[in-house]
Amino acid sequence: MTLDQRNSPKLLLGITGGLVAIIVLFLAYQWFFATSNEVLPEHEGTSLNTPAKPAASAEVKPTESVIATDEKTIQLVDEKILKAAVPENESLAKEEVAKLEDIQMQLKDQETMLKAQHADADDLVALKEEQIKLLEAQLAQKQ
Known part of the structure; x- marks a missing residue:
């Protein structure tokens, strides 16, 4: 070179x-x-692997990890987690409480995000309806 x-x-x-x-x-x-x-904990792995189903159209069995409590609400957390005994060791108990608080915070964040998406979708539907009305008025003027 x-x-x-x-x-x-x-x-x-x-x-x-x-x-x-x-x-x-x-x-x-x-x-x-x-x-x-x-390796995900048992309660996180099942929620990631199973697809979400609407409660009105799907039949949910009690043995599945997702249990329907009402026709409009689906339980996201397994009952076993809620009924499990708190560990005797204080540090393990604090760690378990921190995990549950983190899960609760994630669920709240997801709920607010879904509510915002629903509000945005409602706004888009209203705007589309308005656009259709305007196009119909323009079409009527041309005829």
Whole structure:
């Protein structure tokens, strides 16, 4: 290689880009296999693996992890978790309470997000209805 070829910005950019691509692929590989090998607690694993079903159209058996308490509400947490004894060790009990509080916070966040989505959907429906009325009025004017 000549001196001009070794000092070329294109060569430096190519080498840098190749190294960055290799590092990104390595990190993506590590992240993918780290998240797929995680062992989820029993109550989290079942809720992630089972699809949510509307209570009105689906028949829910009491032996399943999702138990319908009312036709409009579906219980998201297994009854076994609520009735399980609190561990005798104080640190384990605090850890269990922290897990349950975290789950409760996630459920509240999910509820607020769903309410916001419903409000947005209602707004979109109202706007679409208004748009249809305006288009019908324009069509009536042309005729």
